[in-house]
Amino acid sequence: VIQTDDHVLFVKGKADRLPFADDTFALSCFSPPYLGQRLYLEDGVDLGVTLDCDEWVSWMMRVIREAVRVTRGLVVCVCAGPTEERNYQPGPEGLIWEWHRSGGLQECPVYWKRNGIPGSGGDQWLRKDVEYCIAFKKTPKLPFSDNTACGEPPKFAPGGKMSNRMINGERVNVKAASRRNRKGVRCKETYVPPKLANPGTLLDTGATGGGLLGWDGAHENEAPYPEEVPEFFIKSFTRPGDLVLDCFSGSGTTASVANRLGRRGIGVDLRQSQCRLGRRRIENPHSYLPKGGGVDKPLPLFDRSEAS
Numbered sequence: 001v002i003q004t005d006d007h008v009l010f011v012k013g014k015a016d017r018l019p020f021a022d023d024t025f026a027l028s029c030f031s032p033p034y035l036g037q038r039l040y041l042e043d044g045v046d047l048g049v050t051l052d053c054d055e056w057v058s059w060m061m062r063v064i065r066e067a068v069r070v071t072r073g074l075v076v077c078v079c080a081g082p083t084e085e086r087n088y089q090p091g092p093e094g095l096i097w098e099w100h101r102s103g104g105l106q107e108c109p110v111y112w113k114r115n116g117i118p119g120s121g122g123d124q125w126l127r128k129d130v131e132y133c134i135a136f137k138k139t140p141k142l143p144f145s146d147n148t149a150c151g152e153p154p155k156f157a158p159g160g161k162m163s164n165r166m167i168n169g170e171r172v173n174v175k176a177a178s179r180r181n182r183k184g185v186r187c188k189e190t191y192v193p194p195k196l197a198n199p200g201t202l203l204d205t206g207a208t209g210g211g212l213l214g215w216d217g218a219h220e221n222e223a224p225y226p227e228e229v230p231e232f233f234i235k236s237f238t239r240p241g242d243l244v245l246d247c248f249s250g251s252g253t254t255a256s257v258a259n260r261l262g263r264r265g266i267g268v269d270l271r272q273s274q275c276r277l278g279r280r281r282i283e284n285p286h287s288y289l290p291k292g293g294g295v296d297k298p299l300p301l302f303d304r305s306e307a308s
């Protein structure tokens with residue numbers, strides 16, 4: 001456990017055995033090692049976390065069960081299936097299906113459109129441009145969501161082009177649209193345009209190569225995601241002060257973004273090196289190497305009495 005003063009921040013541990021009580025977190029957002037993808041080393045030693053498709057799905061079922069146990073709201077798992085020897089490995093789809101078959105609940109997955117490097121797929125024409133953000137949950141209605149926090153202003157102003165289709169098929173401007181109330185009486189609808197529209201399920205973070213992930217040191221992890229990914233979910237599914245978990249913390253992206261947004265981020269990682277890396281990020285969120293030797297004082301983040 002890496003602590004700041006008497007507050008816990010990063011915990012060395014396993015994602016399928018989390019040291020937290022039920023419903024501790026408002027949101028979990030993480031990216032596990034993908035199936036068959038790469039070696040994860042600690043002090044030059046392979047941790048043996050590289051799994052084939054079937055093994056990965058079984059393991060991830062345990063991880064998701066554990067994440068859902070400790071989380072009241074959404075559990076977001078960022079992952080993609082690799083193509084091995086020209087054969088696509090449907091790990092994420094297998095996980096979606098197995099979770100469904102086990103009676104588990106899900107939101108519609110979000111597709112993260114990450115800009116790959118053109119031509120990086122070699123002679124493979126169907127290069128991957130999206131990854132899944134699979135969204136699991138415990139209850140049908142989420143305890144909290146703000147469906148416009150990450151949206152953009154609506155395209156058309158009221159009185160503009162937006163229109164409704166009436167029962168007789170006629171298209172009318174929204175302002176003039178009417179519908180029947182519960183007693184069957186036709187009543188005028190007033191349309192109050194939202195300042196921001198629902199963002200939908202495509203998350204486009206633009207170019208995400210070296211230097212564009214939000215923190216220079218992120219590449220001390222093998223596969224970091226850009227800050228925009230957890231930011232989308234933290235803004236949409238948590239309130240200020242809420243606890244946010246990343247049980248595959250790596251360079252601490254989720255915890256760092258959570259803190260920047262006034263939430264409290266907690267990271268769990270199998271490797272002590274990554275827990276230390278996350279701590280360095282929290283202390284120096286704007287630069288990899290502290291300029292002038294100055295170290296920002298971390299905020300109090302997690303009261304130990306909140307952990308089981």
Ligand SMILES: C[S@@+](CC[C@H](N)C(=O)[O-])C[C@H]1O[C@@H](n2cnc3c(N)ncnc32)[C@H](O)[C@@H]1O
Binds near residue numbers: 223253268
């Ligand atoms: C894809 S990386 C996460 C990167 C992170 N999202 C970031 O932005 O830096 C996966 C991390 O999971 C850790 N890991 C692997 N197996 C684990 C396990 N069973 N429990 C917890 N962490 C594990 C690895 O050490 C690695 O740092």
